[in-house]
Amino acid sequence: MRLWLFLRLWSALWHLGLPVVLVYLWWRGRKDAIYARHLGERFGRYGNGLPGAVWVHAVSLGEMRSAVPLVRALLDRGDKVVTTHFTPAGRREAARVFAADIAQGRMRVVWVPFETSWAYAGFFRAFRPVAGLVMEIEIWPRMIFAARRAGVPLFMCNAQYPTKSMARDEGFPLRHALMRGFAGAFVKSDLQAERFASVGVDNVEVTGELRFDQPIPPAQLAAAAVVRPWLAGERAVVTFASVVEGEDAIYLEAIEAALAAGGARPFFVYVPRKPERFDEVAAMIAARGLKALRRSEILDAALVPLGAPVAADILLGDSLGEMYFYIALSGGVVTGGGFTPKGAHNIIEPLALKCPVIVGPEVHTIEYPATEAIEAGVCLRVETPEALRQALGPDGWAGPTAEEIEDFFAEHAGATARTIEALDRQLTSR
Template sequence: MTLWVFLRLWSLLWHLGLPVVLLYLVWRGRKDALYGRHLAERFGRYRQRLPGSVWVHAVSLGEMRSAVPLIRALLDRGETVVTTHFTPAGRREAERAFPAEIAAGRMAAVWVPFETSWAYAGFFRAFRPRAGLVMEIEIWPRMIFAARKSAVPLFMCNAQYPTKSMIRDARFTLRHKLMQNYAGAFVKSDLQARRFASVGVPNIAVTGELRFDQPVPAHLLGAAERVRPLLAEGRPVVTFASAVEGEDELYLDAIIAALGHPSRPFVVYVPRKPERFDDVARLVARRGLAAIRRSESLDATLAPKTPAFPLWEGGALSGSGPDLLLGDSLGEMYFYIALADRVVTGGGFTPYGAHNIIEPLALKRPVIVGPEIHTIEYPAVEAIAAGVCLRVETPEALSEALTGWPGPPPEAIESFFAAHAGATARTLAALDRALTRR
């Protein structure tokens, strides 16, 4: 199939499917009302006007968090920025991280338009960006070609090309043709540069991983220092960060086994999506685990609700207190990680792959991941080789690692982290060089 034919079929599919997409947004809006708000933006109708801005597309929460240090650097040097998102989690993170800049009109956080040429035309009329940065590897045909038509150089940013994606795309090379129409790619490692070059992507620069430059909220670390003795005095703590659907039973089996160990670790369990919080709470209760929820036991400042929650007695938990804290909140991952002695990053026991290991490493916590690391090949491969991350292949190995893996010394993690920082400055320099060449 030629690219021309594909684009016509893609457009037809989107126009015919728009009612289905709208129904999907209404359905998702039953759990998160933000899905149904600002719908005009998805059709390319925007109230804001930010001509000459730098456009950052961060589809959801993870991509937006990785973009935060880069956006901060762009704003600090006088740029205006527009971010586009598909999910409420991504949009909320942009609004949470940059409220003053949004209020001052220096930044806008909006929905990405639907995959139609006319919706993108409305977006480019409103913002007329001087460049676009697509976080990670998002391949949206109309986005790519609408940017080209509007003479907006569009770059993949913080990009990696996972092994599984390469294998799949080798059979159907259409994605290669689409990627070749980007203006360039700012990639995470030399390996990723070779991969993108092998499929014809132009103007590649190795800039590193932006998540190594993420700011760490000091107030969350302080709250963890105060709360940990109340939760788990004298006990090791294991945090399960970003546990995804399909892993819960496996993780709970490992947790129950670990609770039989003499050390009896306290567990912090953080589901990946807010819509899973109640379901996971019910599942934890069915497994007979003594648990409390962050939303019920801690107030907005992460201080204990001493009179409100019966398990708190005089500022400390009773002797028969719980073994698990369910992290049912958003934007507090560093708090949950700071409580821990070691962290299990979710996703690695599903085909979709493991999530970010950099946040734990930033706090000098050793990390455990499941077998599927294709989504985080960089820096997981390097972290495993350095001994700061442990890859476990089976649920049994995970159970053993929760109480049996000694982990590396903090200075080893600190050294690894320092060696991989600095991606923000390298990305800005690469962007400036690319725009100068045009």
């Protein structure tokens, strides 16, 4: 009864709030026009559908990148795929990576419908998916129950239930009821399986972390091999990856300390998480008297150097989709987000390139594989800014060997195959 009342209230709020949502999309569309395009899709109007597709919901860029190996494997075995997104970043990534498959009519990339029963009814009429896979842990009530009504088994995929989320949900048991509306969950680890099972989710299978299977763009690695000596010579290079608002002062102070420590001066690559922060971060660096170069000014679109090298201590990564290039420049990575309550970002990309990785104290967002990586010694968790400065100093963290990282990575790879096997098993058993 409580769940029924909640769903009615949820629907009422969405219907009343639709004008606000439309104004938001219009406002965001002033800066990024794609927000306001294909608006009919958000109302469940998709034109030519793709009946019988596997539906993959990847709300934004991070979720889409984790879905790439899975979508590739589904397409390669002959499945049709439709991906849904809420943000332009996720949609653009899907359209870029799978452009050939889209052109061949084997895949569609569309907006997820608004949280209304009639918008989802339009989506299910157009695509009649054989199953749905919701990347990470996206709990959208109308999505869950519209899928059930349409007879589409909907699974959480690459899922984890972070400690902080569990603590929050103790005061909101309806969230557990919503989770139980899924047909099952494909989760990252045994610990995560126990957590989902503890709140009553059925059909939980441990499939691992899909990001371990992400393809690495060879062109970015080749470009880094050329740019690194041109940019930094023989200096050790450290990359700060996916830095978020609120932690720049901590990281820039660590950079200043490392440059002032004496001995060989390291070189730093600094990559903000969001493009709207590029100019702001450039101003912060300049205000500290640090000499920085911008990727957009010293490299062309193909990552080829423009002109002669210029002496500097920092490369500001003011581009999107080139994280493997920035990591490949370095011998060690500090992953951003860990010094904010929102939590650290992905550590798998550095490990894929055999780079030791440092994270801040907040790792609840990447509980798996951070816990395992820290225990294996391939990741260092620093609790304070001072500990970070020490770790980056001349007598700081030595880090693991490349072989140790490779062994850890191999142990945790293979989630794509396990996920497809689990999906087939679940669909066969229905």
